[in-house]
Amino acid sequence: MSACASYFSSFLPETLAKYFTRNRTFLTLLLTPHLLHRLYGNYTLFHSLGPSGVPRNPIGWAISSSLKLVTRETLSTTQYSLDGPAYLAPLPARAGERPTKSWHPVPQRQITQLPSEDVIEAVQSALLEIHAEFYDVTEQRTSEFEKHGQALFVKKDVPDEGVSKAVVKTKREVAHVHETDGSVHVVMSSHADCRDVVEKGWGERHPLAGVVLEKEYLMIYAPRDWDEVNVVRGILEAAVRGAVGKAKPTPGQWN
Structure with a gap:
């Protein structure tokens, strides 16, 4: 690897990290579609399980997802x-x-x-x-x-x-x-x-x-x-x- 390439390989990650830290709005916009896709997939899985003791809607999904924090x-x-x-x-x-x-x-x-x-x-x-x-x-x-x-x-x-x-x-x-x-x-x-x-x-x-x-x-x-x-x-x-x-x-x- 040339000295120039070596310089940029070490410099770019640090530079990008500083850029994203200073531009949180940009980072949020970049990640939001992926996050929404994951959340929608999780909700779809919940809904596919059928009726239960919690509502089969976003409120029930939020309740069930929250209970995940205390499961054993x-x-x-x-x-x-x-x-x-x-x-x-x-x-x-x-x-x-x-x-x-x-x-x-x-x-x-x-x-x-x-x-x-x-x-x-x-x-x-x-x-x-x-x-x-x-x-x-x-x-x-x-x-x-x-x-x-x-x-x-x-x-x-x-x-x-x-x-x-x-x-x-x-x-x-x-x-x-x-x-x-x-x-x-x-x-x-x-x-x-x-x-x-x-x-x-x-x-x-x-x-x-x-x-x-x-x-x-x-x-x-x-x-x-x-x-x-x-x-x-x-x-x-x-x-x-x-x-x-x-x-x-x-x-x-x-x-």
């Missing part, structure tokens, strides 16, 4: 105690990689490994079947978290002392199915069950669990086939059993 990791199990009952039969390890989740914490959705419509319907049907099986202690109504869609709750006439603390704190909502991706949000009252679900690869905590949600608040990945539908159904049933602290309450017990 979702895969460790150190916060769960090692003792206590288990209501879930030991799970097999889930095959393959975990699905990719949305950048936004609300709504928490998976964006890969999406199942077919009939598999999603099968998960929704499983929720109905579990409600029918535990009809004396559960009810179905609109999700308190999602503000749409059906969710499974512990009935209001079940005394608080008969319901796990985690479920009491989630307004007694035990589970709801996301119709857009087939995943499930569920409160696993048993810490042993929480560990098994996360460690075997069937789900993870909500990124706001331990912040504004209970640490037992989990996302269960959408099943990819009919065998996995049965596993998810078992997880849902165990969540109900854990919520009321027994395998299957005697009809009329809470009346």
Whole structure:
């Protein structure tokens, strides 16, 4: 490299830096289109996730993006105690990689490994079947978290002392199915069950669990086939059993 070229290669970056520092308006105008493009892409991604507990508009996007600042990791199990009952039969390890989740914490959705419509319907049907099986202690109504869609709750006439603390704190909502991706949000009252679900690869905590949600608040990945539908159904049933602290309450017990 000639002496002249060497001089300019060292001189130009410093000169440009001083120029941009002194001409912030120019720099802002230069970067604004790129920034707007990135923000629009992020908003489009948020909107594509479907309806949730925050408005599906720029206000909801701003809320969700702000919550990103207080999110936590979702895969460790150190916060769960090692003792206590288990209501879930030991799970097999889930095959393959975990699905990719949305950048936004609300709504928490998976964006890969999406199942077919009939598999999603099968998960929704499983929720109905579990409600029918535990009809004396559960009810179905609109999700308190999602503000749409059906969710499974512990009935209001079940005394608080008969319901796990985690479920009491989630307004007694035990589970709801996301119709857009087939995943499930569920409160696993048993810490042993929480560990098994996360460690075997069937789900993870909500990124706001331990912040504004209970640490037992989990996302269960959408099943990819009919065998996995049965596993998810078992997880849902165990969540109900854990919520009321027994395998299957005697009809009329809470009346």
